[in-house]
Amino acid sequence: MLRSELRPDVTPHTSPASAEHVAAPGDAVPRPTSPAPGPAPGPGAGPAPVQLLAPDGTRRTDPEHDPWVADLDDDRLVALYEDMVVVRRLDFEATALQRQGQLGLWPPLLGQEAAQVGSARALRPDDFVFSSYRENAVAWCRGVSTTDLVRVWKGTAATGWDPRAVGMATPTIIIGAQTLHATGYAIGCAKDGVDSVAVAYFGDGATSEGDVHEAMVFAASYRAPVVFFCQNNQWAISEPVGLQARRPVADRAPGYGIPSVRVDGNDVLAVTAVTRVALDRARTGGGPTFVEAVTYRRGPHTTSDDPTRYVDPAVHEQWVALDPIARVERYLASRGRLTDELTGAVTARADAAAAEMRAGCHGLEPPPPLSVFDHVYTTPTSWLERQRSQYAAYLAMFDEDSADGAAPGGARGTDARGGDR
Amino acid sequence: MTALTLRGALNAALRRALEDDPKVVLLGEDIGTLGGVFRVTDGLQRDFGADRVMDTPLAEAGIVGTAVGLAYRGYRPVVEIQFDGFVFPAFDQLVTQVARLHHRTGGAIRMPITVRIPYGGGIGAVEHHSESPEAYFAHTPGLRVVTCADPQDAHTLLRQAIACDDPVIFFEPKRRYWVKGEVDDVIDASTAPMDAARVVVPGTDVTLVAYGPLVMTARDVALAAADDGISVEVVDLRSLSPIDLATVEASVRRTGRLVITHEAQQHGGLGAEIAASITERCFYHLEAPPVRVTGFDVPYPAAKLEEHFLPDLDRILDAVDRVLGREHSLSGWRG
Numbered sequence: 001m002l003r004s005e006l007r008p009d010v011t012p013h014t015s016p017a018s019a020e021h022v023a024a025p026g027d028a029v030p031r032p033t034s035p036a037p038g039p040a041p042g043p044g045a046g047p048a049p050v051q052l053l054a055p056d057g058t059r060r061t062d063p064e065h066d067p068w069v070a071d072l073d074d075d076r077l078v079a080l081y082e083d084m085v086v087v088r089r090l091d092f093e094a095t096a097l098q099r100q101g102q103l104g105l106w107p108p109l110l111g112q113e114a115a116q117v118g119s120a121r122a123l124r125p126d127d128f129v130f131s132s133y134r135e136n137a138v139a140w141c142r143g144v145s146t147t148d149l150v151r152v153w154k155g156t157a158a159t160g161w162d163p164r165a166v167g168m169a170t171p172t173i174i175i176g177a178q179t180l181h182a183t184g185y186a187i188g189c190a191k192d193g194v195d196s197v198a199v200a201y202f203g204d205g206a207t208s209e210g211d212v213h214e215a216m217v218f219a220a221s222y223r224a225p226v227v228f229f230c231q232n233n234q235w236a237i238s239e240p241v242g243l244q245a246r247r248p249v250a251d252r253a254p255g256y257g258i259p260s261v262r263v264d265g266n267d268v269l270a271v272t273a274v275t276r277v278a279l280d281r282a283r284t285g286g287g288p289t290f291v292e293a294v295t296y297r298r299g300p301h302t303t304s305d306d307p308t309r310y311v312d313p314a315v316h317e318q319w320v321a322l323d324p325i326a327r328v329e330r331y332l333a334s335r336g337r338l339t340d341e342l343t344g345a346v347t348a349r350a351d352a353a354a355a356e357m358r359a360g361c362h363g364l365e366p367p368p369p370l371s372v373f374d375h376v377y378t379t380p381t382s383w384l385e386r387q388r389s390q391y392a393a394y395l396a397m398f399d400e401d402s403a404d405g406a407a408p409g410g411a412r413g414t415d416a417r418g419g420d421r
Numbered sequence: 422m423t424a425l426t427l428r429g430a431l432n433a434a435l436r437r438a439l440e441d442d443p444k445v446v447l448l449g450e451d452i453g454t455l456g457g458v459f460r461v462t463d464g465l466q467r468d469f470g471a472d473r474v475m476d477t478p479l480a481e482a483g484i485v486g487t488a489v490g491l492a493y494r495g496y497r498p499v500v501e502i503q504f505d506g507f508v509f510p511a512f513d514q515l516v517t518q519v520a521r522l523h524h525r526t527g528g529a530i531r532m533p534i535t536v537r538i539p540y541g542g543g544i545g546a547v548e549h550h551s552e553s554p555e556a557y558f559a560h561t562p563g564l565r566v567v568t569c570a571d572p573q574d575a576h577t578l579l580r581q582a583i584a585c586d587d588p589v590i591f592f593e594p595k596r597r598y599w600v601k602g603e604v605d606d607v608i609d610a611s612t613a614p615m616d617a618a619r620v621v622v623p624g625t626d627v628t629l630v631a632y633g634p635l636v637m638t639a640r641d642v643a644l645a646a647a648d649d650g651i652s653v654e655v656v657d658l659r660s661l662s663p664i665d666l667a668t669v670e671a672s673v674r675r676t677g678r679l680v681i682t683h684e685a686q687q688h689g690g691l692g693a694e695i696a697a698s699i700t701e702r703c704f705y706h707l708e709a710p711p712v713r714v715t716g717f718d719v720p721y722p723a724a725k726l727e728e729h730f731l732p733d734l735d736r737i738l739d740a741v742d743r744v745l746g747r748e749h750s751l752s753g754w755r756g
Contacts, residue, residue, distance in 0.1 A: 158521075164529060177517065177518055180483060181486060184487035184494070210480075
C-alpha cells in the first residue's frame, strides 16, 4: 500500500455555500484518499443543518423549531444582536491587547458569535457550563466581567472567575476533559431532583478524544441531563475536521443512544431553538442531546498560529459572507429595526465594554510571590509550609539588602514579582 | 471492637461513610451486585441503592471525570479503580483536573474525591494487576496519597480520606486484604491525622521505613533482627504525599541509620525522596548512607518470578546488616 493511501480523508464536511470549493485543499494539507467504505463526508453528508435565518436575512419557516423561538420578538433579537456585536468587539480588543504584549495568548472566537450567544442565552442561571478556552462569548453571557475574561491570558491567575458565582466552570485547556465533568455534574443534578442542566462546550477536534466518547457513554447510561454542544468550527488548530471525522460529528452521538442535531452555527435564532429543545429534553428526563453547531473559526486557533499556512482563502471568503452578525442586521433591516440610532447605541455599548476590558487588563497586577503556595490543598501540608517559609526568608533577604543599599533596586525581588513584559 | 479482615474493615468504613453523609457516592466497575472484584463494596449497593453505589461503564477516565462533575455539584465521590494497572487511562483526569482544580480556581472549588486503588503484588496475578504506581501520584501537587497496613488503620484512614476536602489517592495493599485484626470503629479521625506516620515497632539501632504491604514484612524484619541482637525501629509512613518527614527524622536522629523499603521500582521512587530529604535534615546524625530495598527497575514480572522482585524479609535484613556495616551481609556490599 502506498503511504498516500494511508492518509486520512480530510474533505471538509460542509461547504459554506457550494460544493466547488470544498475539495480544494491547499498543498499544506494531505490529498483525499480513494473512496472510503460507506458514505463519504462532504457537503451532502448528514442532514442539512437547522436554519431559521438565511444568510440573506430572510426568515425561513420551520414548523418543528419555530415554536421554540416564538417568544423571540424583534426586541429580543436586538438583544442577541447586541450581545454578538459586543463579544466580537471584546474579541478584537483582546486580540489587540495580545498584539500589544498585554496578554500572553488569546483564542479568538471570530465567526462563532451566534453559536455561543445563541446557546448561552438559552440557559437558565441555575444551569452550569463546562467549556474549553474559546467560549469567551458564553462567559460574557454568564455574567463574567470583562476584566475576568483576560485574567488567565494575562497570566495573573489560573482562573478568571468563581465558577459558582456565574454557573460556569473554569475552562479546561486539555481537550474534551470538561465533557466528563459536565456529565458528572448532570448526574448530580438528577440525584438532587432538580431540573438544572449541565452544558459541555467543545470543538470538532475534541470529538477525537476518548473523554468525549466516555462522556457520551456515561451520559447515555445514566440518562444524564447534559447537552453536548459541539462547535464544529472546521479546524483543530491546522487540522481540518475531515481529519477528525469521516462523517458529520453529529452522526457519532446516535451510536451511543444520544439524539443529535446539526444546526447552522452562524444563525443565532436556529442555535437558540435547538439548544432550547435540548435543554427541555434534559429538564424533562429525556437525557442528553448532542448539538453540532456548524460554524467557522475565521481567525487563528490562538494568537500564536498563522492560518494563512493552512486556510484556503476562497473557502475563507465564503464563510466571511456567512457572517452571523451581518445576517441578523439584514433581517433587522428588513423589519425596519436597523436604524442608525440602534447601530449607534450598540456600537457605543461595545466600545464601552472594550474600553472597560482594556482598563481592567492594564489594572491587573501579578499576585504576591508567596501566593504561589496558596490553594494547592485545602489545608497546607508540612512540605508546602516549609517551602513557603524558606522562600519567604529568601525573599526577605533581598528586602534587607535593598534597605541596606547592598542590592540597589532589589532587582531580583522585583523580578520574582513578575511585572509587565 | 470487632475482628475484621482489612477488606472487611474497608467495607465497614465505606458503609459508615455512606450512612454519615448523604453526599457520599461510590462509583466503580463491578462494585454493585458483585461487590467489587475484591468484595470491598460487598452488600453496599443492596443496602444503599444503585443511586449511591453506582456500577459504571468500563472507562476509568469516565469514572474519574464524572466524579469531578459530581464534586462540582457538591458530592463526595469515592471511586474504585479495579486494579492498580488500570488507573492509567484515568491518569490524565487525575493529574490535569482532579489534582489542580482547587488551585486553578483559587480555592473556589474543592475536589473531595477518594480514589481507591488495590495495589502491589504477591497474589500471583497476571500483567497490570500487581503494580505500585504511588510515585506518579505522590509527584503531583494537589493530590494526597495514602496507604494502609492493617485493618484498624485501613478503617480509620479510609474514613479520614473520604472526609478530606482534598482529593486522596487511597492505595489498598491487596495481598493484605485477608489479614485479620481488631477494629474499633469509634476511633475519632482527629486522634490520628491522616498525614502522620507512626512508629509501629520501637527500636534503637536502625530505622526501617515501610508502608502498605511491606509494613507487615518490616515487623517480621524487626522480630528476626532482634534474634540477632539488633534493635530495628519500624516506621509506617501511612501518608505518601505529604510524607511525615518529621517522624522519620526524629527516628533517624535516634538510630543514625536508615533503610527504606517499598515494592515499587527504585528509580525515581519514594525511597529516593526519603533518602534525600533525611540526608538533608540528618546529615550529621547518619552513621551510614541510607539504603533502599525495592522492586527492581523492570516491569512487574510474571507471577512465578515475583518472589524475586518483591522485597522480602531476607533482602531487608541484608540491608539492615549493610547500614550496620556487618561483615556477613549476604550481598557482599561494602559501601
